Amino acid sequence: MALYQIQNLSFAYAQRQENVLQEICLQIDEGDFLLVCGPTGSGKTTLLRLLKPEVQPAGEQSGSLLYDGNLLKDLEGRKGAEEIAMVFQSPDDQIVMDTVWQELAFAMENLGYSPQTIQRRMGEVVNYFGIESYLHKPVFQLSGGQKQLLNLASVMMLRPKVLLLDEPTAQLDPVAAREFLQTVHRVNQELSTTVIISEHRLEEVFPLVNGVLMLSHGKTAYQGPPRKVIRQVWSRQKDCFWHYLPAVSRLCLSLNGNDVNEESLPLTVRETRVWAEEKKLKKKVSTPVGEWEQKKELVSGKTGSSPDLLACRDLYFQYGKDQPLVLKKLSLRLKKGDFFAVLGGNGSGKTTLLKAITGLIKPQRGSVLWQGQKLKNPDLSEISSRMGYLAQNPTLYFSCDTVEGQLAKRAEELSLEVKGERMEQAIDLFGIREILSKHPYDISGGQQQKVALALVLLSDPELLLLDEPTKGLDPLWKLQLAEMLSKLLEQGSTILMVSHDLEFTARYAGKCALLFDGQIVAADYPRNFFCDNYFYTTVIQRALGDRLPGVIGLEDVNLC
Numbered sequence: 001m002a003l004y005q006i007q008n009l010s011f012a013y014a015q016r017q018e019n020v021l022q023e024i025c026l027q028i029d030e031g032d033f034l035l036v037c038g039p040t041g042s043g044k045t046t047l048l049r050l051l052k053p054e055v056q057p058a059g060e061q062s063g064s065l066l067y068d069g070n071l072l073k074d075l076e077g078r079k080g081a082e083e084i085a086m087v088f089q090s091p092d093d094q095i096v097m098d099t100v101w102q103e104l105a106f107a108m109e110n111l112g113y114s115p116q117t118i119q120r121r122m123g124e125v126v127n128y129f130g131i132e133s134y135l136h137k138p139v140f141q142l143s144g145g146q147k148q149l150l151n152l153a154s155v156m157m158l159r160p161k162v163l164l165l166d167e168p169t170a171q172l173d174p175v176a177a178r179e180f181l182q183t184v185h186r187v188n189q190e191l192s193t194t195v196i197i198s199e200h201r202l203e204e205v206f207p208l209v210n211g212v213l214m215l216s217h218g219k220t221a222y223q224g225p226p227r228k229v230i231r232q233v234w235s236r237q238k239d240c241f242w243h244y245l246p247a248v249s250r251l252c253l254s255l256n257g258n259d260v261n262e263e264s265l266p267l268t269v270r271e272t273r274v275w276a277e278e279k280k281l282k283k284k285v286s287t288p289v290g291e292w293e294q295k296k297e298l299v300s301g302k303t304g305s306s307p308d309l310l311a312c313r314d315l316y317f318q319y320g321k322d323q324p325l326v327l328k329k330l331s332l333r334l335k336k337g338d339f340f341a342v343l344g345g346n347g348s349g350k351t352t353l354l355k356a357i358t359g360l361i362k363p364q365r366g367s368v369l370w371q372g373q374k375l376k377n378p379d380l381s382e383i384s385s386r387m388g389y390l391a392q393n394p395t396l397y398f399s400c401d402t403v404e405g406q407l408a409k410r411a412e413e414l415s416l417e418v419k420g421e422r423m424e425q426a427i428d429l430f431g432i433r434e435i436l437s438k439h440p441y442d443i444s445g446g447q448q449q450k451v452a453l454a455l456v457l458l459s460d461p462e463l464l465l466l467d468e469p470t471k472g473l474d475p476l477w478k479l480q481l482a483e484m485l486s487k488l489l490e491q492g493s494t495i496l497m498v499s500h501d502l503e504f505t506a507r508y509a510g511k512c513a514l515l516f517d518g519q520i521v522a523a524d525y526p527r528n529f530f531c532d533n534y535f536y537t538t539v540i541q542r543a544l545g546d547r548l549p550g551v552i553g554l555e556d557v558n559l560c
Contacts, residue, residue: 003162003194004028004051008063011046013442016059020046021218023063028211030161031192033185035205035226037244038215039474040446041435044198047215048164051196052084053077078111085155086164089445089472090171090393091147094154100135100142104154111158121157129153129183144346145176152183163187165197167445169204170471171392173345173500175535178204200474203503203539206230206246207267214241227265243475247503247539248272251554255279272543307372309494310334310463315356315366316518317349326352327363328518334463339485339495341509343502343536348515350498351392354465357496358389388461392468394452398440403432403451406440410455426454429484445472453481457488464488466497470504482508506530506538506552527552 009024021043028034036044049055050065053075065072067084088094097103104125108118126132129149134142142150148168155163165184169177181201185208188195199205206212212229214222221241222229233241234253242250248266252275266272311334317327326349334340344350355361357368359375368375370386391397400406407423427433430450435443440451449472456464464485470478478501485495485508498515499505505512506526513523514536522529530537530552531545541552551557 001030002027002066003030003032003068005066005069006063009050009065010062011043011050011057011059013057013059019218020059021050024218024220026213026220026223028194028196030194031188032211033188033195033209034197034211034213035202035209036196036198036213036215037200037202037474038221039240040450040472040477041444042215042474043218044215045166045444048086048166048196048198051162052086052164053080055086081107081111082158083161084164085158085160085162086166087148087151087155087168089167091144091151094151095139095147098138100131100137100139100150103139103150104157107154108157118157121159125153125157129156143176145172145180148172148176148180149183152180152187156187160193162194162196165195165199167198167200167472169199169201170445171346171468171500173343174502176346177201177500181205181208184208200472202244202475203246203248206249214244216241226267227262230265231262240476243479247554248543251540251557254554255557269539269543276544276547306335308333308369309336309338309371310357310496311369311372312353312357313367313369315353315363315368317352317356317361317363325518327356327366330366330515330519332513332520334494334496336462336492336494337489339489339508339510340497341505341512342496342498342515342520343500343505343512344498344515349518350515351467353515354389354467354496354498357465358387360389386461387463387465388456388459389465390453390456390467390469392471394445394448395441397452397455398448401439402437403440403443404436406451406455407436407458410458414459422458426458430454431480446474446477449473450477462492462494464493464495466495466499468499468501469497470499470501478504502530502536503538503553506541 004027006024006026009021010019011021012019024047036047038044046057049057050061053072067075095103097106104122105118108121126135129152131149131153134146139147139150163184169180172180181204184195184197187193197205206226209226212222212224212226213220214229222232230245230249233239233245246267248269248271252260252266252272256279264275266275312330312332315327315330316325318325330353342350342353352361356363398406400409407426411423427436430453432447432450432454435447440448443451449469453469469481473481482504489495497509509526511523512526512529513520524532527550530541531550538552540554540557544551544557548557
């Protein structure tokens with residue numbers, strides 16, 4: 001039975017001439033699990049918001065949009081609130097109450113349900129989603145994964161027919177993201193809830209869905225069951241959507257695409273291992289000369305004779321007297337030209353470490369040294385001339401009405417003599433010319449990330465501190481980001497990145513480490529780091545690591 005029927009849907013935001021969506025035709029049946037993906041700014045979030053009346057953006061809409069056989073715009077308000085639920089990208093954007101219990105009850109209380117009904121439903125939901133252990137906790141004490149699970153549980157209190165998810169795992173660590181997506185899949189399978197998800201973490205989502213919609217510049221590029229879409233993309237060898245496909249599918253098609261039946265195309269690690277049993281694969285990679293010697297130096301702390309650009313020595317930090325230590329005897333050394341990536345779970349202290357380095361927070365004990373000199377009571381303006389800090393929330397950098405105005409203001413703050421030239425370079429580098437006249441809050445999350453990074457790089461920092469730089473970015477723009485970072489490294493910059501993006505880190509970082517129990521542990525070169533890991537590793541390594549030791553990416557494998 002068709003739940004949504006969309007015919008020739010086009011949409012342009014208020015006071016904008018260009019269409020964000022153009023001639024979209026789509027039917028979504030009850031119980032479907034649909035993935036919506038595409039480049040940053042292609043209209044994914046706009047499409048999701050148009051499917052829920054309460055959050056529809058202002059603008060000009062044409063075409064027809066039916067829900068349950070009737071025009072969506074005629075849907076009665078209470079019915080729309082109950083039957084169509086939405087979970088947003090940032091967990092904190094949706095939470096309004098102080099405790100988990102209050103947050104779960106909030107929507108039902110506002111709709112006038114009796115306390116007895118609320119209590120009964122809460123008893124079911126809490127057990128179904130496994131959140132009993134923190135039911136009475138303050139929300140601020142929850143990790144990012146727990147907050148997002150709370151958001152999902154809260155909207156499920158109303159027993160919706162449709163669940164709209166706008167990049168719900170963007171701020172979650174790899175383990176929490178997989179758990180969240182598996183929970184969504186369980187809701188879809190066990191409750192027949194229709195799920196429509198916009199997501200960039202495609203490795204995990206493709207195996208769960210029964211339909212894929214790929215958007216490009218607001219138009220439908222591909223549409224259909226996942227394996228069919230994958231095959232269609234592969235048939236156009238140079239299609240940009242090739243990078244959107246799961247790594248295991250790309251591996252299979254790259255090695256023997258002409259011999260692979262659509263039905264047997266692997267989407268998961270398990271299916272890839274079955275496929276690999278039938279093929280003879282050989283390792284294309286060998287341990288680089290001197291890597292093991294470098295590993296020994298890294299572990300022993302002897303990473304060469306050049307002085308440290310930045311060093312953290314025995315840092316301790318806690319947010320309150322009664323709060324646990326976030327950083328605990330943490331030590332870290334960066335040399336000029338390093339690209340060091342720190343991984344770890346939500347709440348492990350990665351962002352706290354970056355803030356301690358920049359002077360935004362002051363550790364209770366320990367010291368931060370810049371080129372051997374201790375940063376005591378640091379002047380933030382002086383630090384900002386040496387370090388560029390990209391925070392996890394890009395909206396922190398926006399205070400002007402337009403993107404262009406924001407860039408100009410930053411250039412003036414930096415007293416750039418060649419302001420116009422530097423701005424033009426940044427605009428072209430990040431491909432943001434078409435959004436210069438837009439308000440920073442009216443652009444997509446990925447576009448906000450681009451603008452924020454452009455603002456940070458205007459100061460030409462020696463040390464670039466990146467907090468989840470790939471969050472909200474599509475696969476193609478991640479490749480562009482990698483090229484930019486590579487150029488910065490060639491020009492003598494140093495990069496410290498914290499990330500949940502295992503594939504990006506494995507391919508581009510120079511060194512990796514895990515932040516666990518307040519300390520930097522398991523510091524190593526990427527190949528050693530990811531081959532020694534079980535959960536924090538790449539899909540290709542999980543699928544073929546025991547068969548092909550040392551393999552962590554597509555480029556490491558070829559066919560005999």
